[in-house]
Amino acid sequence: TLIRAGLHRARGLVACLSSDTDNLFICLSARDLKPDLTIVARAYEEETLDKLYRAGATHVVSPNVSGAIRMASVLVRPSVVSFLDIATRSSDLALRMEQAAIPAHSPLAGRSLAEARIPQETGLIVIAMRKGGSGPEGRFVFNPGADTRLEPDDELIVLGRLEQIQQLRLHLET
Numbered sequence: 001t002l003i004r005a006g007l008h009r010a011r012g013l014v015a016c017l018s019s020d021t022d023n024l025f026i027c028l029s030a031r032d033l034k035p036d037l038t039i040v041a042r043a044y045e046e047e048t049l050d051k052l053y054r055a056g057a058t059h060v061v062s063p064n065v066s067g068a069i070r071m072a073s074v075l076v077r078p079s080v081v082s083f084l085d086i087a088t089r090s091s092d093l094a095l096r097m098e099q100a101a102i103p104a105h106s107p108l109a110g111r112s113l114a115e116a117r118i119p120q121e122t123g124l125i126v127i128a129m130r131k132g133g134s135g136p137e138g139r140f141v142f143n144p145g146a147d148t149r150l151e152p153d154d155e156l157i158v159l160g161r162l163e164q165i166q167q168l169r170l171h172l173e174t
Contacts, residue, residue: 002030012038015057020048024055031056087159097127097157098165104152106172114146122167124160 007013007030015026023041030039041057043049044064052060074081087095102109108116118126131154132138138155141148150156158168 002026002033007033007037010034010037012040014040014042016042020044020052024048024051027052027055027057095159096162096165097159099130100156100158100165100168100172102150102152102154102156103172106150106152107174108150108172109152111150112146113144113148113150116150116171118156118158118168118171121171122160122164124158124164124168126156127159128157130155130157 002013013026013030015023015030017023017026020043023043027039027041030037038059039057040059040061041052041055043052043060043062046062046065049060049062049065070081088097113126118124126144127142129141129144129148129150130138131141131151156168158165160168
């Protein structure tokens with residue numbers, strides 16, 4: 001079924017069937033068929049999280065764990081949760097949190113954030129950077145300083161409107 005669905009052309013796969021056992025089987029099969037595939041799997045039972053990673057999942061989402069964390073956050077930090085809801089999911093506001101990788105050929109590669117002038121050129125807020133790319137070797141730098149260097153494959157995490165994000169993508173290329 002995975003092959004008929006075009007697994008060999010896919011960049012990613014989401015395994016979210018109704019049972020953890022089925023999701024484990026999909027992860028094992030897909031990882032065997034396409035080792036470089038990004039696999040996101042859902043785990044209903046907390047005990048299954050580690051098994052899904054060992055079966056080849058790149059990321060595992062547990063609705064129960066995520067829901068519990070969110071519910072506790074609403075009680076403890078309601079304004080933060082409201083802000084994140086608006087910034088990431090609201091259809092009436094145009095704010096988005098987005099990621100953008102620094103291409104190897106970017107004229108900004110090797111420059112500091114101050115030299116890149118991203119807020120001045122685009123109006124975006126740089127919230128974080130993932131140094132070393134999105135793989136397991138990548139590490140997050142929150143609220144990066146002006147002297148932080150942009151290197152090829154680093155990822156910027158920004159907050160702004162869609163037009164500003166499009167401007168950033170152009171700014172990274174030219």
